[in-house]
Amino acid sequence: MAEPVLEIRDLRKSFGALKATDGVSLDLMPGEIHALIGPNGAGKSTLIHQISGSIPPDSGTIRFLGRDMAGLDMAARAKLGLGRSFQISSLAPEFSALRNVMLAVQARQGSSFRFFRPVKGDRSLAGPALAMLERVGLAARANTPAAELSHGERRQLEIAIALALGPKAFLLDEPMAGMGPEGSKSLTKFLDGLRRQAPILLVEHDMDAVFALADRISVLVYGRIVATGTVDEIRNDPEVRRAYLGEAA
């Protein structure tokens, strides 16, 4: 059997008396979209923060491509290909869409975001950056400042940036949030293709998107995974229906 790209074992994180992550174990396998669902406050974002390196766990292990992530900060994890996108907008609002992606291409080529050299006019960056914008359907807005893009377009730009960083796994935290039905539909289609590039751990409240995309779903309630299974298994699990999905499922 293939090795997991991401392997989480018995992860724990408390905020005072609150157990936000209470012994979570889960795997992200090559090529899969593994959705993490659960009610508000279940601990989904806290889990993503621990994986990306912005919150240190109290105990437990996170292995990415076989390597223990303990002690590695966000930048080091991103460099290894474990990047969190969405809800941490790394956009420079005054820069054009193209320039934002060029910075990401440059970061991937070795420089960090903080110490970038001037990128304006650098063809070795502009070519790949424009290709990313084309992939997400934003090429026509290449010269528009990020601040002037619509909400949906900014999301597309964030995906282009995530792609430019060459991730080996995507951590997506509520990518559909704030999108209209049309935007969600086209993002769903895009994410469906994205799994060919790298597996996706997807936190999402939009159940249409989750049921359309997920190979597996894990349900988090009060910091614990109460079920993991296929879409059908999760939809038909009585405990999950009671704890989370209700009759809407």
Ligand SMILES: Nc1ncnc2c1ncn2[C@@H]1O[C@H](COP(=O)(O)OP(=O)(O)OP(=O)(O)O)[C@@H](O)[C@H]1O
């Ligand atoms: N820095 C913090 N300090 C104290 N409590 C926190 C902190 N971050 C999160 N929490 C608490 O931990 C619990 C889990 O929060 P988290 O944001 O991870 O849930 P979530 O499943 O992502 O929720 P939502 O779906 O609403 O985004 C909540 O009770 C929250 O109030």
